[in-house]
Amino acid sequence: MKKMEVTKLYGCIANVNDAFIEEAQMVRLKRKSPVWLKGSVLAACICLVIATAVVCIFPARFETHPDISLGETMEPSIAATPDAGTGNPIASNPTGERLEKNSPAVVLHMNEVFVNDLDEMPSDAKLWYDPELYDHVFWGKEEVAAYYGKDLTPAYVPDGLFAAAGNGTAQMIVEKNGTVTVDELYLHYYHAYSETGGPKLTDPILARKGFTLSASKIGLVKDCFYILPENEVKTSNIGGIEVTIGYRPMPYGPYDAQTKEPAGYYDVYVAEFVLDGIGIDVTAEQMPLEEVVKVVASVICGTDELELDLVPGT
Amino acid sequence: MEDSQIIDLYFRRDEAAISETAAKYGAFCHGIALNVLSNNADADECVNDMYLRAWNSIPPQKPEKLGAWLGKVARNVAFDLWKKNHRKKRHAGMEQLLNELEDCIPSPVTVEREIEERELTAVINAWLASLPQNDRILFMRRYWYGDSVSKLAKEIGTTPGSVAKRTYQLRQKLKRILEQEGNWL
Numbered sequence: 001m002k003k004m005e006v007t008k009l010y011g012c013i014a015n016v017n018d019a020f021i022e023e024a025q026m027v028r029l030k031r032k033s034p035v036w037l038k039g040s041v042l043a044a045c046i047c048l049v050i051a052t053a054v055v056c057i058f059p060a061r062f063e064t065h066p067d068i069s070l071g072e073t074m075e076p077s078i079a080a081t082p083d084a085g086t087g088n089p090i091a092s093n094p095t096g097e098r099l100e101k102n103s104p105a106v107v108l109h110m111n112e113v114f115v116n117d118l119d120e121m122p123s124d125a126k127l128w129y130d131p132e133l134y135d136h137v138f139w140g141k142e143e144v145a146a147y148y149g150k151d152l153t154p155a156y157v158p159d160g161l162f163a164a165a166g167n168g169t170a171q172m173i174v175e176k177n178g179t180v181t182v183d184e185l186y187l188h189y190y191h192a193y194s195e196t197g198g199p200k201l202t203d204p205i206l207a208r209k210g211f212t213l214s215a216s217k218i219g220l221v222k223d224c225f226y227i228l229p230e231n232e233v234k235t236s237n238i239g240g241i242e243v244t245i246g247y248r249p250m251p252y253g254p255y256d257a258q259t260k261e262p263a264g265y266y267d268v269y270v271a272e273f274v275l276d277g278i279g280i281d282v283t284a285e286q287m288p289l290e291e292v293v294k295v296v297a298s299v300i301c302g303t304d305e306l307e308l309d310l311v312p313g314t
Numbered sequence: 315m316e317d318s319q320i321i322d323l324y325f326r327r328d329e330a331a332i333s334e335t336a337a338k339y340g341a342f343c344h345g346i347a348l349n350v351l352s353n354n355a356d357a358d359e360c361v362n363d364m365y366l367r368a369w370n371s372i373p374p375q376k377p378e379k380l381g382a383w384l385g386k387v388a389r390n391v392a393f394d395l396w397k398k399n400h401r402k403k404r405h406a407g408m409e410q411l412l413n414e415l416e417d418c419i420p421s422p423v424t425v426e427r428e429i430e431e432r433e434l435t436a437v438i439n440a441w442l443a444s445l446p447q448n449d450r451i452l453f454m455r456r457y458w459y460g461d462s463v464s465k466l467a468k469e470i471g472t473t474p475g476s477v478a479k480r481t482y483q484l485r486q487k488l489k490r491i492l493e494q495e496g497n498w499l
Contacts, residue, residue, distance in 0.1 A: 008431065009435075010393065011390075013435075013438060013458055017385075018379040018382035020442050020458075021382035021454065026457075029451055029455070072353070119483075225483060232481070
């Protein structure tokens with residue numbers, strides 16, 4: 001039946017106005033500027049404007065006495081507090097550079113985190129690759145690390161979550177000529193695992209608890225769908241990296257036989273960003289937003305020294 | 315040759331109309347058919363069928379935009395052939411039974427259905443008109459011309475995933491419009 005309906009829709013699309021057919025034939029699609037370029041230009045402009053404004057308005061702050069609001073363990077260059085609502089980094093790191101491990105604490109300003117409503121989660125269904133054309137190649141930790149050029153293990157993992165046994169290894173799909181077609185790396189951190197290695201569900205909320213970090217240099221096959229149009233989706237600046245965070249209340253069973261209502265909903269957050277040319281997304285289930293932000297910040301900044309700033313304007 | 319001149323040839327029943335059509339729009343229509351059928355021989359057959367239909371339809375029809383009109387004919391012919399091929403490929407079992415039982419269903423081509431489809435096309439036209447130009451072109455290129463996601467991604471300078479995401483959003487928008495307009499499907 002559904003096929004008949006789709007056929008009908010396809011047939012109706014065939015008969016749309018000739019002007020649209022001609023337009024699509026004659027006019028080329030507009031090219032997008034590379035995201036990194038737009039991001040870099042925007043970040044550079046914002047940094048310049050903010051730096052100029054701060055120096056002009058608060059010259060006294062740049063004298064040698066310490067800023068008592070920063071705390072003793074923090075260097076001013078890292079923990080300078082941004083003004084609320086300006087789109088400044090939530091993980092204060094004005095240089096935009098990754099921090100070395102064991103750097104002083106990174107402060108995460110939660111009032112600068114933007115969360116977008118997710119329309120639909122990407123499907124977990126995998127594409128089928130013809131074994132006559134592609135090989136499934138197992139990569140060990142060293143090969144994965146060499147390919148990505150860095151260790152993507154989050155420096156911060158919330159208490160009660162544990163790394164899955166196979167973390168750090170990956171199953172790549174490679175064309176017969178050696179070209180890598182699918183390079184997805186998955187790092188799983190969940191509260192418990194079954195004997196087969198998959199995350200266990202919690203009780204009474206029948207869902208996983210924890211997060212999966214997915215990474216790909218080629219481009220993640222899965223992609224989130226936001227309710228807002230692509231150009232209206234807001235990003236959060238964490239450690240100099242634009243991160244798109246999505247949220248969806250996910251229903252869980254059992255479902256009422258009469259009303260079909262679920263037993264309840266649990267939180268699902270997805271954070272997507274590009275770090276050094278690697279597309280990364282963190283999908284977190286049954287985790288508070290603050291913990292998700294800390295995990296993301298730890299990947300970006302490379303440190304587990306993270307402090308949450310929950311009070312707006314401080 | 316200008317479109318109006320080609321149409322004049324059709325009206326004069328001059329067979330040069332076919333060769334002029336082939337020279338100007340043959341490759342264009344072949345591309346459309348190929349996107350539907352993924353088979354060169356089938357696409358050739360479609361384009362030949364399209365010439366015949368154009369010959370039989372003009373006159374009395376006088377297309378304002380000959381390219382778009384021919385494209386539509388090529389697309390419809392290709393779609394019919396796709397359905398025919400698809401039916402042939404079905405094998406024994408449930409598919410076969412269902413296929414045979416389809417004969418019991420009255421012909422779907424009714425006046426009522428034609429009106430319904432015309433109204434549905436009008437809704438899609440209005441929706442297309444409301445879209446930003448780039449979104450409209452993207453939708454048409456994907457679902458009218460059948461261009462692949464990777465081809466579109468290359469043209470835009472983005473990833474196939476990003477194109478897939480955008481086309482998904484467009485489909486969701488259209489779905490909402492169709493639902494608002496009264497459960498067409």
